[in-house]
Amino acid sequence: MSDTQLWISVAAIFVLLVLSAFFSGSETALTAASRARMLQLEKSGNRRARVVSTLIAARERLIGALLLGNNLVNILASALATNVLLNVFGDAGVVYATLVMTMLVLIFSEVLPKTWAISRPDRFALAVSPIVRIVVGVFGPVVVAVEAIVRFILRLFGVDVTDGQAVLSAHEELRGTVDLQHMEGGLFKDERDRIGGLLDLKELEVSDVMVHRTKMMALNADDTAEKIVEEALKSPFTRLPLWRGQSDNFIGVLHAKDLLRALAKADGKADALEIEEIMTPPWFVPDTTSLQDQLNAFLKRKAHFALVIDEYGEVMGLVTLEDILEEIVGEIADEHDVEVPGLRPQPDGSVIVDGSVTIRDLNRATDWSLPDEEATTIAGLVIHEARMIPEERQVFTFYGFRFTVLRREKNRITRLRIMPLSETGKVFSIRQATPPMPKAATI
Structure with a gap:
């Protein structure tokens, strides 16, 4: 191999690594880009946002085209590097080519572009979308054939991916996004509760x-x-x-x-x-x-x-x-509202609550997550879990909380003490804290 051919091969390897970085970064950016953000930009007249939305809509074909292009350039770059190093070092060139190309591809064609893309996915996706659209158009027929082969193989193992249905509903995706933003500090608790309350309207009666x-x-x-x-x-x-x-x-x-x-x-x-x-x-x-x-x-x-x-x-x-x-x-109060105290935090970390307080209001006030599918009020939850009308001073433990019945009137639980435990769980137990006390001495 002449010197001219050697340098042409090195230049070709460099170009192929750049293309590999482009495919890797584009895949990361387009899969991480916000569809909601693209929709807003599209409504404002951004043409590239429209291209990104079109590409994301056919996500399987997009990923297939980018993976195909990435593998083609990586394999070609490795082949050229092996040929060059074989001419320079002889048979040992295979080992050197493997080590050198692994390092170059890993750093410059995978980690670097993907890190860059994930840090600014929307901007990166808008920048590469015109070129990616051409790539998807060129590799489209090949990708369609690959998709058919993949679906056939998966069907042999009992996996049917023809429906293309999302695992999570739109409401669940929104709820998960809201909870994630709250955990990361992007939303305050009150803001999370308001958005969550809006999403719950369809589920509540x-x-x-x-x-x-x-x-x-x-x-x-x-x-x-x-x-x-x-x-x-x-x-x-x-x-x-x-x-x-x-x-x-x-x-x-x-x-x-x-x-x-x-x-x-x-x-x-x-x-x-x-x-x-x-x-x-x-x-x-x-x-x-x-x-x-x-x-x-x-x-x-x-x-x-x-x-x-x-x-x-x-x-x-x-x-x-x-x-x-x-x-x-949340609670709307005016100058004519009569406030009925129903929830009183205690110094020991427990909460004394009236039995008529709803589970949803209690969860909002304390940031707990007690279930409200089977009962509306906190007294109803205790009765449902106990499968009985509890006596005063009786203690129940379930869902990671200890419930103590403080007061009962006829068949209604009117006051409870709730203490969150260190270990959460849904194990239910019942015990009698103390012998029943005379009515005059009960809390």
């Missing part, structure tokens, strides 16, 4: 957030107008359900503004009012309605209030637009 019938403030339509006006003015709520005859026979909803307008027309004389003319018909919704559907229904009907019924038509409680919005933005 009206019964999960409604005000239970035992806590509803309702008015008796058979009372005198003066008494109804008096109770309505004392109430912190704007909308009040009206019942007649039986406490579960709701006939309408009284709005405070409608009541005030009627009072103004009657010169403040409450006895001149006809309550049935002021009230509006009640709106009943099934308890299995998802919060997303109910929110859309509220917006469509321009209503803020609905009564929740079960499968037998019995009223279970009520739900308002505010109840749904609170699942997204």
Whole structure:
């Protein structure tokens, strides 16, 4: 081999290593590029972003074309390097070629370009997209044949990849992204909770957030107008359900503004009012309605209030637009809200909580992850796991927490102490902490 041929071969090896670095970096950048970011750039008129989106949409073909190009240039560079070193060192050139090419390919064609690409994936992908599009077009027929062979071989082993379906749904991908951003410090806890609450609307039902019938403030339509006006003015709520005859026979909803307008027309004389003319018909919704559907229904009907019924038509409680919005933005309080203390952190790290506090509210306040699939309130979770109505002072351990029943009224758990344990797990156990104490001495 002449000196001219030697230097031409060395120059060709250098060019091939550069091409190998291009293929490696392009593969990393295009697989790591943000599709959401590309979509935004595409909407703003960025043509390269449109090319990147098109390439990412056919990810399997893109990766196949880049791998094909990368292998071609690597194998050709290795062959040329072996030929050059054989002419220089004789038979020992094979060993030298292996060592030298391994080092060059590893450093300059793999680690360096991939590190560069992963540090700026979006910018790198936009820069290489025009050339990569040409590469995919040239190697397209070969890649299609390779894909067919690969699918056939995988099918022999019982693996079917023809569906091309994503493993995670869009909601799960968003939720995972939000949690990851929170772990890395990109989102504060409140921001994570708001986005998570928005994603949960489709999974939650009206019964999960409604005000239970035992806590509803309702008015008796058979009372005198003066008494109804008096109770309505004392109430912190704007909308009040009206019942007649039986406490579960709701006939309408009284709005405070409608009541005030009627009072103004009657010169403040409450006895001149006809309550049935002021009230509006009640709106009943099934308890299995998802919060997303109910929110859309509220917006469509321009209503803020609905009564929740079960499968037998019995009223279970009520739900308002505010109840749904609170699942997204957290507790909404105004100057008329009556705060009911339901969660009290203790110096020892435990939390004393009312049994009626919902699991979701507890998780949000403490950043825990107690399951809420089988129960809505924390008392319901304890009863579900215990498979019994616990006694006072009884202690349960499950999901990595110790639950102590502090107070029970009839069949309801009204107060608990929750202590997070060092080791988390779903092992359930039950023990009696102390012998039952006399009622006068219980907590």
